[in-house]
Amino acid sequence: MSSFPDYYAILNVSKVATTDEIRQAYKKESLKTHPDRLTNATPAEKKAATEKFQAVADAYYVLSDPSRRKEYDSLYSTRKEKERTNSPNASANFFSTFANMFTGGAKNTQGADGPAADRPDAEGVFADVFDEMLRPEVQRHAPWWAWTGAVCGAGIGFIVANVPGLMVGAYAGNRLGAIRDAKGRSVAAVFSELGGSQKAEILRALAAKVLGSAASAI
Template sequence: MNSDSFIDYYEILQIPETATAEEIRDAYKKKALETHPDRFIPGTNDSAINPSLSQEDAKALFQKIADAYYVLSDETRREQYDRARASRKRQGKSASTWQVDRADANLIFSNVFEELLRPEVDNPQWFYAPIGAVTGGALGFICGNVPGLVLGAYAGNKLGAVRDAKGVSVYDAYSKLSGNHKAAILAALATKLVTSGRI
């Protein structure tokens, strides 16, 4: 359990206490993209967005933002947090602390950004599709000569492609990229969301 001094999650995400679930999610997206440690890898062009922030500082801030989203995006946790926060305001700063398990910052990021990361990462494993086509074609030829070969190869290729697509999660594929590639993807996502007016 984390029993640090009380942290104002609304302040971290820069949202009002009355923020809706959608506003909380949008605020998280903006802050997560601003502070993701992969944007601060030494030597990346994008590390210039905030030169005073080191990669270690970015990790700590990224974790706080994930913790804020973890608490405020869940109705029960948010109610408990709001009660502790209100009690603290009434009774003074020493009145209460907030205890919560630390969120898995990378898991939250991957869940929120999976659909947006998919076209940016687009790194399928092209292994099972060709194997499926060859084995499907061979079985098809045995069962139905040339028409069977064509149909078997087509079906095997399609089934193999499905297996390829499920071979690795989007975030796992992202994690295997080079530092510069990661930073470029995060910058592209930030630009895409800002220009579309979504954050």
């Protein structure tokens, strides 16, 4: 392989960075490169951002796990500085070339469970790392089941007991739907189904918390 992905450079961390520093670096770089922030991008710009976002996920997947990082570092040490690069293409080639290097199960880019050689699902990695921050934002933007439950409950209540039944049924349906929202689906699944403008708004909110208010406007 002519070029080797420098995952430390991709995450902008030192080679002696701690696991926590790597996690924080991933948060920053993933928000900077997330393609859904580019609401007015051309197809070419969107493609380039998607490739960078995937490479950032690859870097975090490798460096955040002690055993994977140890195996990666052993290869890293054999490469000359001029062979190392932060090019997304190098990351793709890395997973293809060293197909059986890692142990443990990764998620492939289609999101299904696959062999350890598969590249991680970038959106899945993002949702896992940002779960605590992403969950309230997603639920605030997508209370589908809560509203659906309210409408259905209101309809049934009205049939049974007119206006009083409508009000009681709407409340009960809303509460049941909210439970479905909170527990029935993963954050990643709900986030992936949001519209482009909703995703961009959520990402701006996350960026304001992680990168600061100035960076969130990028």
